[in-house]
Amino acid sequence: MRICAIETSCDETAVAIIEDGKTVLSNIVSSQINVHQAFGGVIPEVASRIHVENISLVLNEALSEAKMSLDDVDAFAITHGPGLIGSLHVGLIAAKALAWYTQKPLIPVHHITGHIYANNFVSELTYPMLALVVSGGHTELVYLKEEFDFEILGSTQDDAIGEAYDKVARVMGLSYPGGPMIDKLARTGKPHYKLPKIKTQNPFDFSFSGLKSAVLQLVHKQTEDLNHEDLAFAFQEAAVGELMQKTRLAFDTYSVKHFVLAGGVAANSRLRELVLGLSENYPDVQITIPPLWCCTDNAAMIGAVAYIAFKHGVQADLSLSANPGLDYA
Amino acid sequence: MITLGIDTSFHYLTLVLFDEQHILASIQKVAFKKQSELVLVEIEQLFLSCGLKPNALEAIVVTDGPGSYTGLRIGLTIAKVLGSLANVKIYTLSSLQVLAGLDEDIHVLLDARAKRVYYAHYQKGNVIGEEKILPLETLSNQLGPNDRIIGDGALINRETRYPDYTEHFIQLIDKWIPIRDIDALIPRYLKANEDYHP
Ligand SMILES: [Zn+2]
Numbered sequence: 089m090r091i092c093a094i095e096t097s098c099d100e101t102a103v104a105i106i107e108d109g110k111t112v113l114s115n116i117v118s119s120q121i122n123v124h125q126a127f128g129g130v131i132p133e134v135a136s137r138i139h140v141e142n143i144s145l146v147l148n149e150a151l152s153e154a155k156m157s158l159d160d161v162d163a164f165a166i167t168h169g170p171g172l173i174g175s176l177h178v179g180l181i182a183a184k185a186l187a188w189y190t191q192k193p194l195i196p197v198h199h200i201t202g203h204i205y206a207n208n209f210v211s212e213l214t215y216p217m218l219a220l221v222v223s224g225g226h227t228e229l230v231y232l233k234e235e236f237d238f239e240i241l242g243s244t245q246d247d248a249i250g251e252a253y254d255k256v257a258r259v260m261g262l263s264y265p266g267g268p269m270i271d272k273l274a275r276t277g278k279p280h281y282k283l284p285k286i287k288t289q290n291p292f293d294f295s296f297s298g299l300k301s302a303v304l305q306l307v308h309k310q311t312e313d314l315n316h317e318d319l320a321f322a323f324q325e326a327a328v329g330e331l332m333q334k335t336r337l338a339f340d341t342y343s344v345k346h347f348v349l350a351g352g353v354a355a356n357s358r359l360r361e362l363v364l365g366l367s368e369n370y371p372d373v374q375i376t377i378p379p380l381w382c383c384t385d386n387a388a389m390i391g392a393v394a395y396i397a398f399k400h401g402v403q404a405d406l407s408l409s410a411n412p413g414l415d416y417a
Numbered sequence: 418m419i420t421l422g423i424d425t426s427f428h429y430l431t432l433v434l435f436d437e438q439h440i441l442a443s444i445q446k447v448a449f450k451k452q453s454e455l456v457l458v459e460i461e462q463l464f465l466s467c468g469l470k471p472n473a474l475e476a477i478v479v480t481d482g483p484g485s486y487t488g489l490r491i492g493l494t495i496a497k498v499l500g501s502l503a504n505v506k507i508y509t510l511s512s513l514q515v516l517a518g519l520d521e522d523i524h525v526l527l528d529a530r531a532k533r534v535y536y537a538h539y540q541k542g543n544v545i546g547e548e549k550i551l552p553l554e555t556l557s558n559q560l561g562p563n564d565r566i567i568g569d570g571a572l573i574n575r576e577t578r579y580p581d582y583t584e585h586f587i588q589l590i591d592k593w594i595p596i597r598d599i600d601a602l603i604p605r606y607l608k609a610n611e612d613y614h615p
Contacts, residue, residue: 133486137603140490144501145600151502158502174487177453181494184457189471189503406457 089398092150092161092186093391096179097171097199099130101142103150104387105161109208109395114153115381115388118142121265128264129254136174143182150387158186163193165387165394168404169414170199170225176410184406195394196404198416199385200226201238203350205396206382206389214346214374220335222359223351224250227294227331229338230417236400238417241338242292249327250353252296256303256323260316270320271356277321281306286330291337299326328359335363339370346374355383418506419469420476421460422586425452425492426484426512427527432456433583434463441467443583452491460495474505478586478593480512482605483535483548484527489604500599507602508593510586513537513548516567518585524560528569535607542592550607 090113095102099120105113120138124130151157166183169176187194204219219230227250228243247255250267257266262273283302288295303323307314338344347370349363360377367375382389422433422443430448434441442463448455464471479496482489489512500507513525517539526534529550536556537548551559557573560566571577596602 136486136490137606140494140497141601141603143494144497147498148501148600174490177487178490178494181453181456181491182498185495185498186502188457188461189474189499191471406461407454409454 089162089395090156090160091163091165091195091391091394091398092147093165093197093387093394094147094179094183095167095199095202095385095387095390096139096143096175097167097169098175098385099124099135099138100385101139101146101179102385102387103146104391105150105154105156106388106391106395109392112209112388113156114150115386116146116150116153117384117386118146125264128258130172132172132174135172136178139175139178143178147182158190161186161190161192163195163394163398165195165197165390166408167199167202167390168196168408169411171412173410173412176412180408180410184408188406193398194404194406194408195398195402196408197390197394197397198414199390200351201393201397201416202389203354203378203382204230204348205393206350206378207348207376208392209382209388210376210379211374213348213376216343217346217348218335218338218342218344219348219350220331220363221350222249222331222353222356224248224254226351227296229292229334231338231342236396240417241342242290242294242334244294244296245288246295246297247300249294249296249331250351252300252327253353255300259304259307260319267353267356270324271358273317273320274324274358277315277317277319279321280315280318281322283322283326286326292334294330294334296327296330299323324358328356328362331359332362335366336369339366339373344373346376349377352383352385354378355380418475419473420478421463421474422478422583423456423492423495424480424512424515425456425488426480426482427488429579430455430459431583432459432463433586434467434469435587438587440583440587441469445581445583452488456491456495472503474499474503476506476508478508478510480515481509481602482512483529483550483607484512486604486606489606493602493604497599497602500596500602507596507599509596509602510589510593511537511544511548511605514539514542514544514589514592515585516579516582517542518582519588520565520567522565524564524566526556526566526568526570526572528572529608534569534572542589548607
């Protein structure tokens with residue numbers, strides 16, 4: 089089954105052709121990062137405009153790289169949330185127009201499930217599975233007792249981790265996107281600054297706003313010259329440490345055969361290192377981290393999960409809406 | 418030539434399916450903020466009601482602006498995708514022009530929010546001067562009591578009037594602009610976003 093998957097939830101116009109959920113026949117991503125970098129963040133109206141400019145070109149490129157015509161596509165998959173409403177609309181309308189014209193199925197996809205199932209490109213997934221989802225909009229522990237069955241064990245009570253990274257980067261005067269900059273600085277930082285311990289009511293929930301405020305206070309009250317490397321180190325160790333502590337707790341509480349990392353912040357080098365290190369204490373759990381190309385948004389992962397969703401009977405009609413706050417569990 | 422006329426630029430979702438000179442089926446309904454959910458459902462219905470398969474579609478004539486930004490992107494995305502991938506010919510019309518049709522002399526105004534209107538003066542399908550965005554006040558001072566208007570008249574204490582403009586798509590056939598580089602087609606937003614110029 090060949091799925092043409094479309095992803096326009098934020099600032100990448102992406103189309104991929106995926107065969108049987110596993111084989112990437114093409115994977116085209118047109119990034120707007122250069123435009124948004126100039127503004128220090130994504131401007132929703134600008135993002136929507138660029139999606140409209142790019143959509144037909146990116147679709148054409150994906151088909152021609154896969155050496156296919158529209159007739160060879162068996163289904164269309166589309167991210168219909170969460171994301172920026174105007175951006176979601178462009179991809180959604182494109183997918184619906186093509187599904188109607190070709191009379192092929194339309195498969196609705198939740199963006200985050202795409203990030204989780206991107207790990208399918210690395211290794212066969214086994215269940216029960218635990219996923220740590222870390223991105224600019226999400227921070228959560230998701231338990232999949234079986235394939236395509238999502239239960240959220242805990243999620244952030246305030247900022248998402250990617251958001252916290254970006255805010256801290258901004259007060260430190262680093263350029264957008266700030267996450268990778270902090271990660272880089274932290275590599276050469278040393279233990280020096282002390283940041284507060286995080287507390288949440290549900291032991292599986294996360295919270296990052298206190299950490300962010302503590303960094304802000306340090307920056308504003310500075311009496312001596314602030315050491316950026318050391319500050320980045322302190323923040324990163326605290327933030328990533330929080331993720332790891334909750335993950336270990338989930339390992340100890342639930343039966344987990346496979347653990348996967350998912351989302352944009354899965355590109356963080358320290359997090360990848362610590363996640364791979366889990367196998368030392370949990371040798372029976374299979375551990376998978378997504379390839380770096382699957383940490384940024386793309387449509388290949390949407391095609392991967394759409395194949396599984398379709399097997400589970402997920403299909404939409406042409407009235408499908410864009411839903412910026414879509415839930416999946 | 419089986420042609421689909423699409424206008425999603427404003428309050429109404431207007432779709433017209435026609436064949437050379439005859440309307441086969443059409444719909445015009447209020448769809449503000451619901452264009453995305455409705456448009457393909459209604460297109461599907463239109464084709465079914467005529468016993469036509471989607472791939473019978475040979476051409477699309479779509480309004481490319483001005484109007485609601487989201488609305489414009491909906492109509493143009495359908496046109497771009499089918500024009501670029503499915504060999505459907507694409508033509509554009511102005512959203513103000515399609516309201517005016519071939520009227521002898523008419524002033525078209527559409528709410529552009531923030532006390533502004535999209536405005537144009539049309540005579541027999543030809544624009545007099547140019548389409549522009551104007552403050553409400555400027556336009557009410559400019560229009561005389563005998564000037565006939567169409568669109569959101571209530572904004573300047575006149576009557577709001579939307580005719581059934583489904584037939585205008587065919588009547589304006591000589592004004593259709595053929596689009597050769599479909600991938601480069603973008604909405605005419607009129608007020609360019611302050612921050613971004615492609
Ligand atoms: Zn993402």
